[in-house]
Amino acid sequence: MQDWARELGFSQIGVSGVDLSSCEDGLLQWLQAGFHGSMDYMAAHGLKRARPAELVPGTVSVITARMDYLPAATPADWQAVEWARLERPQEAIISVYDRGRDYHKVLRSRLQKLAERIAQEVGPLGHRAFTDSAPVMEAELARRSGQGWRGKHTLVLNRDAGSTFFLGEIYVDMALPETAPVTAHCGSCSSCIDACPTGAIVAPYRVDARRCISYLTIEHDGSIPLELRPLMANRIYGCDDCQLACPWNKFAQRSPLPDFDVRGAMVGSTLVQLFSWDEATFLRCTEGSPIRRIGHVRWLRNIAVALGNALHATGLGADEQHAIRSALQARAAHDSSVVREHVQWALAQGNA
Ligand code: SF4
Ligand code: SF4
DSSP states (O other): OHHHHHHTTOSEEEEEOSOOGGGHHHHHHHHHTTTTTTOHHHHHHGGGGGOHHHHSTTOOEEEEEEEEOBOTTOOTTHHHHHHHHTTOTTBOEEOGGGSSSOHHHHHHHHHHHHHHHHHHHHSOOOEEEESSOTTSOHHHHHHHTTSOEEOTTSSEEBTTTBTOEEEEEEEESSOOOOOOOOOOOOTTOOHHHHHOTTOOEEETTEEOGGGOHHIIIIIOOSOOOGGGGGGGTTEEEOOOHHHHTOGGGGGOOBOSSGGGSOOGGGTTOBHHHHHTOOHHHHHHHTTTSGGGGGHHHHHHHHHHHHHHHHHHSTTOOHHHHHHHHHHHHTTTTOSOHHHHHHHHHHHHHTTO
Protein backbone atom coordinates (compact mmCIF):
# COMPACT_ATOMS: atom_id res chain seq x y z
CA MET A 1 0.00 0.00 0.00
CA GLN A 2 2.83 2.42 0.83
CA ASP A 3 4.19 2.12 -2.72
CA TRP A 4 0.83 2.85 -4.35
CA ALA A 5 0.41 5.80 -2.02
CA ARG A 6 3.84 7.15 -2.94
CA GLU A 7 3.06 6.87 -6.63
CA LEU A 8 0.06 9.11 -5.96
CA GLY A 9 2.15 11.74 -4.17
CA PHE A 10 1.47 10.70 -0.57
CA SER A 11 4.42 10.40 1.78
CA GLN A 12 2.96 7.89 4.19
CA ILE A 13 -0.23 6.05 4.87
CA GLY A 14 -1.45 4.40 8.06
CA VAL A 15 -4.52 2.73 9.48
CA SER A 16 -6.51 3.72 12.54
CA GLY A 17 -9.38 2.03 14.31
CA VAL A 18 -12.65 3.88 14.83
CA ASP A 19 -12.98 3.92 18.62
CA LEU A 20 -12.23 7.57 19.38
CA SER A 21 -14.37 7.61 22.52
CA SER A 22 -11.42 8.76 24.65
CA CYS A 23 -11.45 12.05 22.67
CA GLU A 24 -15.10 12.82 23.20
CA ASP A 25 -14.69 14.70 26.49
CA GLY A 26 -11.96 16.91 25.05
CA LEU A 27 -14.02 17.64 21.95
CA LEU A 28 -17.07 18.57 24.01
CA GLN A 29 -15.00 20.83 26.29
CA TRP A 30 -13.50 22.60 23.28
CA LEU A 31 -16.95 23.17 21.81
CA GLN A 32 -18.43 24.24 25.15
CA ALA A 33 -15.64 26.78 25.61
CA GLY A 34 -16.76 28.27 22.29
CA PHE A 35 -13.26 27.82 20.80
CA HIS A 36 -14.79 26.90 17.43
CA GLY A 37 -16.01 30.52 17.06
CA SER A 38 -18.57 30.88 14.30
CA MET A 39 -17.76 27.50 12.74
CA ASP A 40 -21.26 26.30 13.60
CA TYR A 41 -20.81 23.17 11.52
CA MET A 42 -18.32 22.00 14.14
CA ALA A 43 -20.96 22.08 16.84
CA ALA A 44 -23.66 20.82 14.49
CA HIS A 45 -21.74 17.60 13.87
CA GLY A 46 -21.04 17.25 17.61
CA LEU A 47 -19.80 13.81 18.54
CA LYS A 48 -20.17 12.49 15.01
CA ARG A 49 -16.62 13.68 14.54
CA ALA A 50 -15.44 11.24 17.16
CA ARG A 51 -17.63 8.43 15.85
CA PRO A 52 -16.64 7.56 12.29
CA ALA A 53 -19.24 4.78 12.03
CA GLU A 54 -22.02 7.32 12.76
CA LEU A 55 -20.81 9.57 9.98
CA VAL A 56 -20.37 6.74 7.45
CA PRO A 57 -22.30 3.64 8.58
CA GLY A 58 -20.30 0.44 8.27
CA THR A 59 -16.89 2.11 8.78
CA VAL A 60 -14.55 -0.16 10.74
CA SER A 61 -11.13 1.20 9.75
CA VAL A 62 -9.73 4.53 8.64
CA ILE A 63 -6.83 4.74 6.20
CA THR A 64 -4.89 7.94 6.90
CA ALA A 65 -2.59 9.66 4.45
CA ARG A 66 -0.09 12.50 4.57
CA MET A 67 0.99 14.64 1.62
CA ASP A 68 3.92 17.08 1.87
CA TYR A 69 3.11 20.47 0.42
CA LEU A 70 6.19 22.69 0.23
CA PRO A 71 6.62 23.70 -3.42
CA ALA A 72 9.55 22.04 -5.18
CA ALA A 73 11.42 25.36 -5.48
CA THR A 74 11.30 26.10 -1.73
CA PRO A 75 14.74 27.29 -0.55
CA ALA A 76 16.55 25.59 2.34
CA ASP A 77 16.14 28.68 4.54
CA TRP A 78 12.43 28.94 3.79
CA GLN A 79 11.47 29.75 7.37
CA ALA A 80 13.76 32.80 7.38
CA VAL A 81 12.41 33.84 3.97
CA GLU A 82 8.86 33.70 5.32
CA TRP A 83 9.66 35.59 8.55
CA ALA A 84 11.25 38.34 6.47
CA ARG A 85 7.89 39.06 4.79
CA LEU A 86 6.62 40.41 8.11
CA GLU A 87 9.33 43.07 7.93
CA ARG A 88 7.80 44.38 4.69
CA PRO A 89 4.40 45.70 5.79
CA GLN A 90 3.29 46.54 2.26
CA GLU A 91 3.73 42.95 1.06
CA ALA A 92 0.74 40.61 1.21
CA ILE A 93 1.39 37.34 3.03
CA ILE A 94 -0.59 34.30 1.98
CA SER A 95 0.16 31.15 3.96
CA VAL A 96 2.54 28.70 2.35
CA TYR A 97 0.00 25.93 1.87
CA ASP A 98 -2.49 28.14 0.04
CA ARG A 99 -0.26 29.38 -2.76
CA GLY A 100 -0.88 26.58 -5.26
CA ARG A 101 -3.74 24.44 -6.48
CA ASP A 102 -6.63 23.80 -4.10
CA TYR A 103 -5.36 20.96 -1.92
CA HIS A 104 -8.89 19.74 -1.25
CA LYS A 105 -9.15 18.83 -4.93
CA VAL A 106 -5.65 17.38 -5.15
CA LEU A 107 -6.04 15.16 -2.11
CA ARG A 108 -9.61 14.05 -2.66
CA SER A 109 -9.01 12.79 -6.18
CA ARG A 110 -5.81 11.02 -5.15
CA LEU A 111 -7.42 9.45 -2.07
CA GLN A 112 -10.17 8.21 -4.36
CA LYS A 113 -7.58 6.65 -6.69
CA LEU A 114 -5.84 5.05 -3.73
CA ALA A 115 -9.13 3.54 -2.51
CA GLU A 116 -9.84 2.16 -5.98
CA ARG A 117 -6.36 0.66 -6.17
CA ILE A 118 -6.82 -1.02 -2.78
CA ALA A 119 -10.24 -2.34 -3.86
CA GLN A 120 -8.65 -3.92 -6.94
CA GLU A 121 -6.39 -5.84 -4.62
CA VAL A 122 -8.71 -6.81 -1.76
CA GLY A 123 -12.09 -6.87 -3.47
CA PRO A 124 -15.11 -4.55 -3.28
CA LEU A 125 -14.52 -1.95 -0.60
CA GLY A 126 -17.06 0.53 0.73
CA HIS A 127 -15.18 3.79 1.17
CA ARG A 128 -15.45 7.53 1.51
CA ALA A 129 -12.56 9.98 1.28
CA PHE A 130 -12.18 13.16 3.35
CA THR A 131 -9.65 15.93 3.58
CA ASP A 132 -9.80 18.99 5.83
CA SER A 133 -13.39 18.10 6.49
CA ALA A 134 -15.29 19.34 9.53
CA PRO A 135 -16.87 16.09 10.72
CA VAL A 136 -13.56 14.19 10.81
CA MET A 137 -11.00 14.29 13.66
CA GLU A 138 -8.22 14.10 11.18
CA ALA A 139 -5.28 15.07 13.36
CA GLU A 140 -6.30 12.55 15.98
CA LEU A 141 -6.75 9.78 13.40
CA ALA A 142 -3.35 10.68 11.97
CA ARG A 143 -1.75 10.56 15.41
CA ARG A 144 -3.25 7.19 16.26
CA SER A 145 -2.10 5.68 13.01
CA GLY A 146 1.52 6.82 13.38
CA GLN A 147 1.65 9.77 10.98
CA GLY A 148 3.22 11.79 13.79
CA TRP A 149 2.50 13.29 17.19
CA ARG A 150 0.33 16.27 18.11
CA GLY A 151 2.46 19.38 18.55
CA LYS A 152 1.58 21.96 21.19
CA HIS A 153 0.02 23.97 18.33
CA THR A 154 -2.27 20.90 17.83
CA LEU A 155 -1.01 20.12 14.31
CA VAL A 156 0.56 16.75 13.57
CA LEU A 157 4.37 16.64 13.55
CA ASN A 158 6.54 14.04 11.92
CA ARG A 159 10.24 13.51 12.68
CA ASP A 160 11.10 13.35 8.98
CA ALA A 161 8.74 15.99 7.67
CA GLY A 162 7.90 18.56 10.35
CA SER A 163 4.30 19.70 10.01
CA THR A 164 4.12 20.94 6.41
CA PHE A 165 1.77 18.32 5.05
CA PHE A 166 -1.92 17.88 4.38
CA LEU A 167 -3.91 15.05 5.88
CA GLY A 168 -6.52 12.88 4.24
CA GLU A 169 -8.61 9.93 5.35
CA ILE A 170 -10.47 7.07 3.72
CA TYR A 171 -13.23 5.55 5.82
CA VAL A 172 -13.51 1.89 4.82
CA ASP A 173 -15.89 -0.95 5.68
CA MET A 174 -13.11 -3.55 5.90
CA ALA A 175 -11.09 -4.23 9.05
CA LEU A 176 -7.43 -3.53 8.30
CA PRO A 177 -4.45 -4.03 10.65
CA GLU A 178 -3.80 -0.79 12.56
CA THR A 179 -0.45 0.99 12.39
CA ALA A 180 1.12 2.05 15.69
CA PRO A 181 1.37 5.63 17.00
CA VAL A 182 4.78 7.24 17.46
CA THR A 183 6.18 8.93 20.57
CA ALA A 184 5.90 12.70 20.98
CA HIS A 185 8.98 14.92 20.73
CA CYS A 186 7.93 18.43 21.74
CA GLY A 187 9.64 18.06 25.12
CA SER A 188 9.99 21.38 26.96
CA CYS A 189 9.82 23.45 23.74
CA SER A 190 7.16 26.15 23.59
CA SER A 191 8.30 28.05 20.49
CA CYS A 192 4.94 27.84 18.74
CA ILE A 193 3.10 29.20 21.78
CA ASP A 194 5.60 32.05 22.14
CA ALA A 195 5.47 32.88 18.41
CA CYS A 196 1.70 33.02 17.99
CA PRO A 197 0.95 36.70 17.33
CA THR A 198 -2.55 36.60 18.83
CA GLY A 199 -2.04 34.24 21.78
CA ALA A 200 -4.40 31.75 20.13
CA ILE A 201 -2.56 28.75 21.60
CA VAL A 202 -4.11 29.35 25.00
CA ALA A 203 -2.40 26.33 26.55
CA PRO A 204 -0.28 23.51 25.18
CA TYR A 205 -2.43 21.46 22.78
CA ARG A 206 -5.32 23.93 22.99
CA VAL A 207 -6.10 26.49 20.27
CA ASP A 208 -8.85 29.07 20.58
CA ALA A 209 -9.88 29.33 16.93
CA ARG A 210 -11.53 32.70 17.61
CA ARG A 211 -8.07 34.24 18.07
CA CYS A 212 -6.31 32.31 15.29
CA ILE A 213 -5.44 34.33 12.18
CA SER A 214 -6.02 31.30 9.95
CA TYR A 215 -9.57 31.10 11.24
CA LEU A 216 -10.14 34.86 11.19
CA THR A 217 -8.97 35.32 7.60
CA ILE A 218 -10.44 32.15 6.09
CA GLU A 219 -13.35 30.75 8.09
CA HIS A 220 -14.74 33.76 9.89
CA ASP A 221 -17.46 35.77 8.22
CA GLY A 222 -18.24 39.41 9.02
CA SER A 223 -16.31 41.81 11.19
CA ILE A 224 -12.89 40.94 12.59
CA PRO A 225 -12.57 41.82 16.32
CA LEU A 226 -10.92 45.23 16.67
CA GLU A 227 -8.34 44.13 19.21
CA LEU A 228 -7.03 41.40 16.89
CA ARG A 229 -6.70 43.49 13.73
CA PRO A 230 -3.34 45.12 14.57
CA LEU A 231 -1.93 41.70 15.45
CA MET A 232 -2.68 40.35 11.98
CA ALA A 233 -0.01 42.63 10.46
CA ASN A 234 0.21 41.88 6.71
CA ARG A 235 -1.15 38.31 6.82
CA ILE A 236 -4.13 38.35 4.48
CA TYR A 237 -4.88 34.65 4.13
CA GLY A 238 -3.92 32.12 6.78
CA CYS A 239 -0.92 32.21 9.10
CA ASP A 240 2.18 30.04 9.30
CA ASP A 241 3.88 31.48 12.35
CA CYS A 242 3.46 28.55 14.75
CA GLN A 243 4.92 26.29 12.07
CA LEU A 244 7.70 28.69 11.11
CA ALA A 245 8.78 28.74 14.74
CA CYS A 246 8.84 24.97 15.10
CA PRO A 247 12.33 23.43 15.11
CA TRP A 248 11.02 20.24 13.50
CA ASN A 249 10.22 22.12 10.32
CA LYS A 250 13.87 22.12 9.36
CA PHE A 251 12.88 18.65 8.15
CA ALA A 252 9.90 19.93 6.12
CA GLN A 253 9.66 18.21 2.74
CA ARG A 254 9.01 19.43 -0.79
CA SER A 255 6.09 17.97 -2.69
CA PRO A 256 6.82 15.68 -5.62
CA LEU A 257 3.69 17.11 -7.30
CA PRO A 258 3.66 20.34 -9.31
CA ASP A 259 0.16 21.15 -7.94
CA PHE A 260 1.49 23.08 -4.95
CA ASP A 261 3.90 25.24 -6.95
CA VAL A 262 3.29 28.92 -6.30
CA ARG A 263 0.78 30.57 -8.61
CA GLY A 264 1.31 34.02 -10.07
CA ALA A 265 0.36 36.71 -7.62
CA MET A 266 0.29 34.60 -4.46
CA VAL A 267 3.81 35.52 -3.37
CA GLY A 268 5.49 38.91 -3.39
CA SER A 269 2.48 41.02 -4.42
CA THR A 270 1.81 44.25 -2.63
CA LEU A 271 -1.36 44.77 -0.63
CA VAL A 272 -2.30 47.65 -2.93
CA GLN A 273 -2.02 45.40 -6.00
CA LEU A 274 -4.25 42.70 -4.56
CA PHE A 275 -6.74 45.23 -3.16
CA SER A 276 -7.24 46.61 -6.65
CA TRP A 277 -8.73 43.33 -7.92
CA ASP A 278 -12.41 43.67 -8.75
CA GLU A 279 -14.56 40.61 -8.25
CA ALA A 280 -14.05 39.31 -11.80
CA THR A 281 -10.28 39.60 -11.43
CA PHE A 282 -10.41 37.92 -8.03
CA LEU A 283 -12.37 35.00 -9.47
CA ARG A 284 -10.06 34.69 -12.45
CA CYS A 285 -6.84 34.90 -10.45
CA THR A 286 -8.00 32.42 -7.82
CA GLU A 287 -9.46 29.83 -10.16
CA GLY A 288 -8.50 26.37 -8.86
CA SER A 289 -6.94 27.96 -5.73
CA PRO A 290 -8.22 27.38 -2.18
CA ILE A 291 -8.41 31.17 -1.78
CA ARG A 292 -11.41 31.40 -4.06
CA ARG A 293 -13.71 29.90 -1.45
CA ILE A 294 -13.50 32.94 0.86
CA GLY A 295 -15.03 35.18 -1.81
CA HIS A 296 -14.22 38.74 -2.82
CA VAL A 297 -15.71 40.46 0.24
CA ARG A 298 -13.58 38.56 2.78
CA TRP A 299 -10.59 39.05 0.49
CA LEU A 300 -11.07 42.84 0.57
CA ARG A 301 -11.82 42.78 4.31
CA ASN A 302 -8.56 40.97 5.06
CA ILE A 303 -6.48 43.22 2.85
CA ALA A 304 -8.10 46.34 4.29
CA VAL A 305 -6.93 45.28 7.75
CA ALA A 306 -3.40 44.71 6.44
CA LEU A 307 -3.43 48.10 4.67
CA GLY A 308 -4.46 49.75 7.93
CA ASN A 309 -1.57 48.02 9.67
CA ALA A 310 0.80 49.14 6.91
CA LEU A 311 -0.36 52.74 7.34
CA HIS A 312 0.41 52.48 11.03
CA ALA A 313 3.84 50.92 10.42
CA THR A 314 6.91 53.08 10.70
CA GLY A 315 9.25 53.84 7.82
CA LEU A 316 6.69 54.40 5.07
CA GLY A 317 7.42 57.24 2.65
CA ALA A 318 4.84 59.90 1.78
CA ASP A 319 4.25 58.36 -1.66
CA GLU A 320 3.65 54.95 -0.18
CA GLN A 321 1.24 56.36 2.39
CA HIS A 322 -0.58 58.18 -0.36
CA ALA A 323 -0.89 55.03 -2.50
CA ILE A 324 -2.36 53.10 0.41
CA ARG A 325 -4.83 55.85 1.30
CA SER A 326 -5.94 56.15 -2.33
CA ALA A 327 -6.47 52.39 -2.58
CA LEU A 328 -8.56 52.39 0.58
CA GLN A 329 -10.57 55.44 -0.43
CA ALA A 330 -11.40 53.77 -3.75
CA ARG A 331 -13.25 51.09 -1.72
CA ALA A 332 -14.84 53.43 0.82
CA ALA A 333 -18.27 53.16 -0.80
CA HIS A 334 -18.13 49.42 -1.50
CA ASP A 335 -21.48 47.58 -1.57
CA SER A 336 -20.53 45.47 1.44
CA SER A 337 -20.90 47.08 4.87
CA VAL A 338 -18.16 44.75 6.11
CA VAL A 339 -15.71 46.10 3.53
CA ARG A 340 -16.74 49.71 4.23
CA GLU A 341 -16.27 49.30 7.97
CA HIS A 342 -12.82 47.72 7.64
CA VAL A 343 -11.77 50.40 5.13
CA GLN A 344 -12.80 53.13 7.59
CA TRP A 345 -10.87 51.42 10.35
CA ALA A 346 -7.83 51.10 8.10
CA LEU A 347 -7.87 54.77 7.11
CA ALA A 348 -8.04 55.74 10.77
CA GLN A 349 -4.84 53.77 11.49
CA GLY A 350 -2.82 56.39 9.67
CA ASN A 351 -3.82 58.86 12.38
CA ALA A 352 -3.54 56.48 15.29
S1 SF4 B 1 -1.87 29.84 12.74
FE1 SF4 B 1 -1.00 31.78 13.51
S2 SF4 B 1 -2.61 32.69 14.78
FE2 SF4 B 1 -3.16 30.52 14.46
S3 SF4 B 1 -2.29 29.43 16.22
FE3 SF4 B 1 -0.72 29.36 14.60
S4 SF4 B 1 0.57 31.17 15.00
FE4 SF4 B 1 -1.33 31.46 16.14
S1 SF4 C 1 7.28 24.58 18.28
FE1 SF4 C 1 8.02 23.18 19.88
S2 SF4 C 1 6.20 22.85 21.19
FE2 SF4 C 1 5.47 23.71 19.24
S3 SF4 C 1 4.94 21.95 18.01
FE3 SF4 C 1 7.07 22.47 17.50
S4 SF4 C 1 8.33 21.21 18.87
FE4 SF4 C 1 6.24 21.18 19.67
